[in-house]
Structures are given as structure tokens and as C-alpha cells.
Amino acid sequence: MKDDSVLFKGMRGGLKIHIKPGSDIISIKKSIKDKLSEGRHFFDGTTVNLVFTGQTLMPSEQIELIDIISTQIEIGDVDFGDRAKEQDDNLHEKSYMFTGIEEGMTRFVQGPVRSGQRIFYEGNVVVIGDVNPGGEIIAGGNIIIIGTLRGLAHAGATGNGDSVIVCFNFKPTQIRIGKIISRPPEGEDDVEPVYPEIAYVKDDILVIEPVK
Amino acid sequence: MGEVFVITSGKGGVGKTTTTANIGTALALEGKRVVLIDADIGLRNLDVVLGLENRIVYDLVDVVEGTCRLRQALVRDKRFEGLYLLPAAQTRDKNAVSPEQMQKLCDDLKEQFDFILIDSPAGIEHGFKNAVAGADRAIVVTVPEVSAVRDADRIIGMLATNDIPNPLLIINRLRIDLVKRGDMMNIEDTNEILGIDLLGVVPDDENIVISTNRGEPVTIDEDSMAGTAFRNIAKRILGEDIPLMDLDEEDTFMDKIKRLFGINKNRKN
16 A cells, blocks of 8 residues: 655755654654655755655654655755744745746646647746747746747746746747747848747847857 | 548638538548538538528427437438538527537437538637537648638647547648749648648639539539549548649640540549
């Protein structure tokens, strides 16, 4: 039977470990050990912050768990109890601003994204295929399109002006990064670049240039 | 066991009804038992295009409401053996039928016919959902215009969410002279956006207007380019491997002479 006394959940810069209220310490320890050995390589070489939620633990139990976890991964900050609860609530209730530019949650979308379809994700979005006119990609972080962008792409939709849009072939109806909105110049017949380009915001102006 | 095709487009006026009538006729000419369902309740046209308007006694709504038996509502075509029409009701609207009822209807018809072609109404609302409910496959009709291609794209996405993947595309009303001048989207432009299998390309042909008004599908006109295109499409549906017509080729002077004398029955396209 699958042991569900402990639930691991990824979060920014670390792991949230939810302990089902009413679980006994033995099954908690076992479950954590099992889960860690499954995902050991995932944590290789990174410092992982831990947040415990759910059942309140005795101080001695806390130390035991930390010991177990530290054999497998390098631990950064650890939160038990109230402080964690507060942060946990923040994560869910307030829509927080996704700040990952170099790393973060990413959703992969199999294209084409057709007219009327809207992909919304609070992290980064990678589209494998085209985004057709009338299709929309809204991401909290960066957007990468392995194909042609003919629709709308909005990177940094939760306010992250540092995010970028990279695309193999830019023919968008509109692109937006953070609060900046831009559309292709009118009247200019497409000079089609055959190389990938990157869009980003520089001094409040949206710039598109070849990926170097 | 028959196969149910829905013919749809999103945008209105691209030739769904004409396409349905002509593919249906061409399949019947190939000896198949075919029923055409007009799912455009309240705005029925398919009966007019087929010239069967004055033979309608019962309609689709009568069937699903149990006013008549299915057999009674089917209108047999006056010219082609094996071709039947299930007309839409004109005095009702789309809400008179539910997707479940359509599904049941299609299942019943499958037992009696080789092909069931459903002429979908324009739009993406209730009428569209009715039309696709019983369908196994879909044929998306578009014309080489940006707005029509956009709507076709939307429809392809909606078909996928209705469990009809891999629809087939018909590009209707292509004008080769405009394409050559670069004033119309060509087949490649359309394909690039939609990215689905091309079932056929129907050239713009004034014979369509004439035959549609007369209630005679253009398919029976051996000399019409559009008629040939529709016959080819029907053969492709039947699994024959027929290359796309070479629309690029202007008729030579000799072809025109031959056609004048009616000895050009076996043109290569």
C-alpha cells in the first residue's frame, strides 16, 4: 500500500513537506526516507529549503527528521510550525509574483496552440510548435516558442518585467512583457528573419533582436 | 457499419453546404449508400442545393421528437440511387435537438448507410455541438482568406476537444490567377497555419453558382473543374490515392476545342 502520511511538494527554492495530521513518527520517517531515495538525484548539488506543514512535530522529532533528510540532500533554511503556516497561506491566497528568470516552474505545451486556445501558467512556458493567430500564451515567467508565433504572447504577466520571449519565428499579432505592450509595425511587409529572436524590455521599450 | 463525417468550418459562407451536397453526390455516384444530414436547424439550405426542397414531409426534429419514424423523414434523391437527405426543420431552432439525440440518430443511420455526412451550421455554439456529437471524423472547409483560416483553426481546436482528432481539410474557392499574382493565400500558406491533412482543393468555378441555384450538384458536370475536384475528394475518402489537380495548368487551346466537341471526358484531372 502506498504510504501517504507525507507529501512532498516543490516550491520556490525548496520543498514543502506536508505531514498528514495524525501520522505516527515511524511511518513519517519511513515515508520521508522512501521519497528522498526516489528523487535523490533531483536534489543533487543544490541547497534545498524546507518548509514543514500539517502535523505539529515535537522538537525531538524535528531533529530526527532533519538528520534523515540531511543524509540525502543539502538543507538550507528549515521552517517548522507557525512561520511555515503563514508562508504557506501566502503562497496560496495571494497571487505572488513569479520571479524566476534563470530557473523556475515550467510548463511544456505541445503545439500548435490554435485560435481560441489560451495557455496560462504562472511559471515559464515552452511551446513545442506554433502559436496561431487568435491563440494566447500568458506566462508569469519566460516564454519559449519552438515554432512560429502568430498569436499573442504575454511574458511576465504577473508583473515580471525582466522576463523574455524567445521564438524561432516572430510574426505575432501582439507581444507583451510585464506591463509593456507592443505590436509589429504596420505597413511593413514581412522581411522574414530565419533565425530565432528574443524579445525583452529595455528602458520601457520592447526590443526584439537575434538570439546571440 | 457506416462512417459519420461532419462538414464544418466555423465561418459562414465558405461552402459547407455545397461541399456536403457534392461529396455526397460523388459518393453516391461511386455506388455507396449515403445520407446527408442538414444540422442547420432554422436555416436549412441543403435541401435547396440538392433540389429536394419540395419533397420534404418530415424533418430531423420530427425524428428526434418521435413525431415520425426515421425512414419517413429520409428524402430519397430524385437522380441518384443511394443518396438520401435528412432535412433540418425550418420553423425551429438549434435548441430543438440535443447532442445526445444527434448521437443516437447517427448510430441508427450507421446501420443502414455507408456514409453519413452532416452539414454543420456556422459558428461554435449549440448547433456546432449538435453537428459534431455523432461524428467519427471531420472535414473542415475553408477558403483561402485570413478570416476563414482563422475560424478553421479555431474549429480544429474545438474538434480536438470534442474527441475528433485529425480532421481533413478542403480548401474551397481557390483562385489560381489571384494566387499567382500573390493576392490570395496559397495552399502552402493555409497548410502552414492549419497543419492538418489536405483532402482536396476546389477551384473557384462559376458553374457552382449556376448548379447550386438550379439544385443540381456540380459533381455531375464532367467538364467542371469544381465538379472534378469534388469527385476526386470522394475517391480519396474511399481510399484511392489521387494526386491534387494541377490547377496551375491553363487549358490549352486544343483542350478547349476538345471540350467544345465534348470529347474530353477523360481529362487527366
